[in-house]
Amino acid sequence: MIALHKSKLLEAAASLLYPSVCTVCGGSIRAGVYLCNQCEAKAVRILPPFCQKCSEPFEGSITSAFTCANCAHRTIHFDAAVAAYRGRGIVREIIHEFKYGRQMHLRHLVARWLRAALNDDRLRDLHFDVIVPVPLHPARQRERGFNQASLLAELLSAQTSSPARPFLERIRYTTTQTALDRSERMENLHNAFRLRKNADVRGLRVLLIDDVLTTGSTLSECARVLKRAGARAVHAATAARA
Numbered sequence: 151m152i153a154l155h156k157s158k159l160l161e162a163a164a165s166l167l168y169p170s171v172c173t174v175c176g177g178s179i180r181a182g183v184y185l186c187n188q189c190e191a192k193a194v195r196i197l198p199p200f201c202q203k204c205s206e207p208f209e210g211s212i213t214s215a216f217t218c219a220n221c222a223h224r225t226i227h228f229d230a231a232v233a234a235y236r237g238r239g240i241v242r243e244i245i246h247e248f249k250y251g252r253q254m255h256l257r258h259l260v261a262r263w264l265r266a267a268l269n270d271d272r273l274r275d276l277h278f279d280v281i282v283p284v285p286l287h288p289a290r291q292r293e294r295g296f297n298q299a300s301l302l303a304e305l306l307s308a309q310t311s312s313p314a315r316p317f318l319e320r321i322r323y324t325t326t327q328t329a330l331d332r333s334e335r336m337e338n339l340h341n342a343f344r345l346r347k348n349a350d351v352r353g354l355r356v357l358l359i360d361d362v363l364t365t366g367s368t369l370s371e372c373a374r375v376l377k378r379a380g381a382r383a384v385h386a387a388t389a390a391r392a
């Protein structure tokens with residue numbers, strides 16, 4: 151009886167926080183979720199085979215662990231970057247709405263996708279001393295009103311025992327990376343980040359957080375700064391991979 155009563159209360163509480171229809175199609179949904187089953191099914195998980203280092207999916211049948219050509223030909227500073235979903239279709243739309251449409255409530259849905267990345271074999275058994283969001287340049291953050299990675303890091307922190315700390319800052323306002331190829335991205339990002347004053351990461355196992363992984367250049371550059379400052383390990387998790 152008590153349990154039933156409690157679940158009713160939770161349901162009532164959830165209905166205050168969640169919309170009563172599917173965010174995408176307006177169809178009916180269960181309490182406590184944002185998407186109906188049909189829309190949720192359109193979010194595509196990244197499944198093996200994929201690059202052990204950067205999670206780039208590989209179309210084909212490889213059963214052994216492998217690293218993609220892009221990771222083999224450059225220095226990657228993170229230990230592994232795990233993306234949970236393909237960043238296309240519904241996942242792309244939701245993340246776009248969250249970031250650029252100021253639909254901040256969608257952070258809960260994106261954070262749930264991000265949490266799926268933590269279930270990956272490469273991260274599941276690890277303990278992280280600190281969760282660090284990839285920073286935005288202050289000018290861009292002002293323009294957007296928030297840093298999506300910080301919101302996700304805070305939600306993740308609330309559900310794990312690891313504190314979220316904004317240990318990095320972005321000191322170069324880089325042009326959008328979209329039109330750049332891999333080596334241009336690396337060049338564009340060089341010295342774009344630094345450790346915040348008074349941040350001490352010596353000996354820490356860090357989990358870097360961002361919404362989307364594209365080539366991994368941003369995460370790698372952040373990991374480089376953290377490791378140079380003494381971080382013992384730097385793994386990364388994102389909700390999607392572009």
Ligand SMILES: [Zn+2]
Pocket residue numbers: 172173174175176177185186187188189190
């Ligand atoms: Zn729907």
Ligand SMILES: [Zn+2]
Pocket residue numbers: 201202203204205206217218219220221222
């Ligand atoms: Zn790779």
